[in-house]
Amino acid sequence: MESILHLEHILKSYYLGKQELPVLKGITMDIHKNEYVALMGPSGSGKSTLMNILGCLDSPTGGKYVLNGKDVSRMLDDELATVRNKEIGFVFQQFNLLPRLTAAENVALPLVYSGVSKKERAERATAVLEKVRLTDRMHHKPNELSGGQCQRVAIARALINNPAIILADEPTGNLDSKTSHEIMEILCKIHDDGNTVILVTHEEDISLFAHRVIRLKDGLIETDKINSNPTVILQKA
Numbered sequence: 001m002e003s004i005l006h007l008e009h010i011l012k013s014y015y016l017g018k019q020e021l022p023v024l025k026g027i028t029m030d031i032h033k034n035e036y037v038a039l040m041g042p043s044g045s046g047k048s049t050l051m052n053i054l055g056c057l058d059s060p061t062g063g064k065y066v067l068n069g070k071d072v073s074r075m076l077d078d079e080l081a082t083v084r085n086k087e088i089g090f091v092f093q094q095f096n097l098l099p100r101l102t103a104a105e106n107v108a109l110p111l112v113y114s115g116v117s118k119k120e121r122a123e124r125a126t127a128v129l130e131k132v133r134l135t136d137r138m139h140h141k142p143n144e145l146s147g148g149q150c151q152r153v154a155i156a157r158a159l160i161n162n163p164a165i166i167l168a169d170e171p172t173g174n175l176d177s178k179t180s181h182e183i184m185e186i187l188c189k190i191h192d193d194g195n196t197v198i199l200v201t202h203e204e205d206i207s208l209f210a211h212r213v214i215r216l217k218d219g220l221i222e223t224d225k226i227n228s229n230p231t232v233i234l235q236k237a
Helices: 047-054 077-087 103-112 118-131 147-159 177-192
Strands: 003-016 019-032 036-040 062-067 088-092 165-169 196-200 212-217 220-226
Touching (some): 019 047, 019 196, 036 047, 047 196, 088 147, 103 118, 118 147, 147 165, 147 177
Parallel strands (some): 036 212, 088 165
Antiparallel strands (some): 003 019, 003 062, 212 220
16 A cells, blocks of 8 residues: 555654753654544644644654655755645644635635636635535635634635645534534545545544544554544435
8 A cells, every 4th residue: 555654763852941852752654545544642642743743844853754755854944835735735723714815715825826827726716615515605704604614614725736635633623513523524525535634633533533543642652543433424315
């Protein structure tokens, strides 16, 4: 099976004056193309730090990280920014939408930085909004949308560049249980369509949607298990 993400003895330390504070203490793992992985761990486990490294938002102190065939562990900030824009689609708990832009404009925003024409941006934004069943609200601004609709916009924006990986950080953290279920249904559909999905969550019931669960503790992988019976969402008739 093709490895889309390879980590080899990843270390990450922060410094308080001269004092070293090790957070990741040697993370080695592979995630394969079209896997659906949940990354879990208590506060202080290194989960957020690992997520930032996976998302090319931060660089490791030591070790090797190969993303879709590229060694990103030694890249400079400008190079990392390019990789982030092309290879990774982010979905955050806080949605991170620009309030003055419509849903379609928010979704198309990553394409502005890629120099895509206005016509093509509009066409591609409409296509991904259709995937998340939100074309009827595409001209509404975030304050005119519910929390679940805002998260759908954020998922559509994550898909716009056809990234190698969708990285969802607590995507249901601000949502009620019914809306959370709807968002997980969309992420499952995205996975079924062939995307690799990495879900960062502290909620056990949300992790059950993933096919593999990696748990961190004290900067190391505690367990890495296949979920033999992932939650299956019954499609509406």
